[in-house]
Amino acid sequence: MALSSEDELAILRLVNKYAHATSSRDLEGLCALFAEDGVWERIEGASTGKYNEKVRVQGPAEFRQFAIKSFEMAGETPYQYVAVNPVIEGDGDTAEGQVTLVIYGIEPQGVSVIMIGNFIDRYRKTADGWKFAYRGMLPST
Numbered sequence: 001m002a003l004s005s006e007d008e009l010a011i012l013r014l015v016n017k018y019a020h021a022t023s024s025r026d027l028e029g030l031c032a033l034f035a036e037d038g039v040w041e042r043i044e045g046a047s048t049g050k051y052n053e054k055v056r057v058q059g060p061a062e063f064r065q066f067a068i069k070s071f072e073m074a075g076e077t078p079y080q081y082v083a084v085n086p087v088i089e090g091d092g093d094t095a096e097g098q099v100t101l102v103i104y105g106i107e108p109q110g111v112s113v114i115m116i117g118n119f120i121d122r123y124r125k126t127a128d129g130w131k132f133a134y135r136g137m138l139p140s141t
Helices: 005-023 027-031 059-074
Strands: 034-042 055-058 079-091 094-107 110-126 129-139
Touching: 005 027, 005 079, 005 094, 005 110, 005 129, 027 059, 034 059, 055 059, 079 110, 094 129
Parallel strands: 034 129
Antiparallel strands: 034 055, 079 094, 094 110, 110 129
């Protein structure tokens, strides 16, 4: 059975909550978006910049440590994380999707694009609602 409109909307909210939690450095909010066995992976590193290493973390403890390190790497510079062009397809309690991400740095001298890339996602409906089962990032190079 294809996803209901309600399920598709819930997944879109999940994607947007990720963007908001990342932008506001909301560690608890960000960690709550993943299933207990959820995986976050940088499938390929960018050719330049601080996102150049492959990374794979699984489960709440590893993801929490990764998120803390990521927030520290970002430093004090404010940034805005934007998720656009989501495409979601699913059946029942599972779905897959792709989302384009843009990270803007916001500094006194102006706004700059820090990164553009894509997430390859797998979503799972849990007792607590839709969660990321897998989120794999492919930075543009």
